[in-house]
Amino acid sequence: MLNSKKVRDDKNVQGKLASMVAPKLPDCIVLGQTVMRAVWEDMKRMQLATWVSAAPSNWGTAERGKLSADQWWMVYTIHLPITLIRLWGTKTGRKREMLNHFMDLVSMVWIANMHIFSQNQIKAYNKFIFHYATHCSTLFLDVSLKPVLHAALHIRDMLDHFGPFHAISALFYERYINFFHQLNTNQKIGKFCCQHLA
DSSP, X not given: OOOHHHHHHHHHHHHHHHHHSOOOOOOOOOSOHHHHHHHHHHHHHOOOOTTOOOOOTTXXXXXXXXXXXXXXXXXXXXXXXHHHHHHHTTOOTHHHHHHHHHHHHHHHHHHHTOSSOOHHHHHHHHHHXXXXXXXXXXXXXXXXXXXXXXXXXXXXXXXXXXXOGGGTOOHHHHHHHHHHHTSOOTTOXXXXXXXXXX
């Protein structure tokens, strides 16, 4: 027969040990295979305006590789919102919180890239970025905040001082960066520059 005091002591020890273990982190996978397949299917059915370039149909795969800035723009402002709102718009809990969090990001991107805006839009950007930054640390416990998020907190000041981003953006240089990504320049110091400057 077991001694009841010993059983109680064992349970107390187990309870104390359990309290010292870090809580299980929530599942942080956001775009798994199911969501990606849904995005690709929605892209096939989607009809875009003629002046809009669609993102590659296989974005997010190893065979596709890197996307250009314009292609990321399409993914984050058109393709993902449409699918995620369809999939998670009626959900509650973590998926709905992640959707709201993502839509804060989409709203910030749209406002920051407007060609004309007012002080109200600058204030709206500030509201979205602070809401987004605050929820990064609560939604994704295992991810440390990056300097780019700190930089995004200062975009409001840049919009206020310098006006719309299209006037000061570096799309010209982005195209050249994309061009250089296509070249194999390993172990060819000096050769590439001389060939293209001649």
